[in-house]
Amino acid sequence: MFGDCATLAGFPIVVPVRVFGSEFTLTTVSADAFAGQYTWYDDGWAGALTVSAHGDSALSGQYTSLRFGTTHRVTATVGGALPTGIALDIHDFNGLDAQRFTGCVGTGSRALIAGVTQWRDERYGFYAVRDAPRPIAAFRVGEVEPGDFAGRYTLRGDAGPVRVELTHTGGRAVEGVVHRPGDGPLPLAGAVDPDDPLLVTLTAGDAVLSVRLFSRPKNVLAGWIDVPGARIPCYLVRTA
Structure with missing residues (x-):
């Protein structure tokens, strides 16, 4: 690129x-x-x-x-x-x-x-x-399952903050919505990787999120967003 x-x-x-x-x-x-x-x-x-x-x-x-x-x-x-x-x-x-x-x-x-x-x-x-340490509370103990990705998050980074809702729709499938400031909701769709159970890849318009769920607290996703001509970092913190 x-x-x-x-x-x-x-x-x-x-x-x-x-x-x-x-x-x-x-x-x-x-x-x-x-x-x-x-x-x-x-x-x-x-x-x-x-x-x-x-x-x-x-x-x-x-x-x-x-x-x-x-x-x-x-x-x-x-x-x-x-x-x-x-x-x-x-x-x-x-x-x-x-x-x-x-x-x-x-x-x-x-x-x-x-x-x-x-x-x-x-x-x-x-x-x-560049911030003071903050505790990350545990969501569920045990191995990560596709349903652990479901929830409401705040996405932060150069592309945020925005609210993101994810839903586990069966198997490895995950869908959701990005609530854009000043625009209507943007659908998200993707799946948990079959060979990498912490990784979910989600497509929203021309943006592709590749983020991994923290395996212990299961309350944070971290990775990046690919858009035409650029890759930017992001992380999502569960709010509900």
């Missing part, structure tokens, strides 16, 4: 984007736009991330796990083939030499990172925001 532009150092990409009634301009930015402090949520486990920029695309810093009470070295790169892309490694963490988190950064607010990580054979959603 952005391969030709990505080969040119400093090439400015400016893409007007409209998602769910929200309009903003997606732009390439250097790493220093994302330096700072974040609260990190990895499948519901909270932590504190602090990173600083090194050149146009590199970040480094540290991550403190509130679960383990340990601090770990962090390295990351932003940009590449996808201007909003990020690949971040937390070193010597969670029983791994490095746990990699891949996803995208919000160029509108510059205050959100969201995507997916793999731990051993499982893939989990994560997001990070």
Whole structure:
């Protein structure tokens, strides 16, 4: 999608984007736009991330796990083939030499990172925001089932906030509605992935959401939205 532009150092990409009634301009930015402090949520486990920029695309810093009470070295790169892309490694963490988190950064607010990580054979959603830690209450203990995706959510990111309602309609099928500010409701339809039970892919107009349910609290979805010419991060928090 952005391969030709990505080969040119400093090439400015400016893409007007409209998602769910929200309009903003997606732009390439250097790493220093994302330096700072974040609260990190990895499948519901909270932590504190602090990173600083090194050149146009590199970040480094540290991550403190509130679960383990340990601090770990962090390295990351932003940009590449996808201007909003990020690949971040937390070193010597969670029983791994490095746990990699891949996803995208919000160029509108510059205050959100969201995507997916793999731990051993499982893939989990994560997001990070420039905000104080907030507890995520458990919805239901046990393994994730397709019905766990149903509920009312607030979607946040460059494309929000907007209200989203999801309904489990049988099997792996999920349908819903996006309540757009100033516009009518926009239908959503999709399914839980048969090989990745935490992942649901939903289509609404020309937007495709790829988000993963936090397996422990089952109250948050995190990932991204693909629209023509752009990928933007998002997360959804259950309200009912």
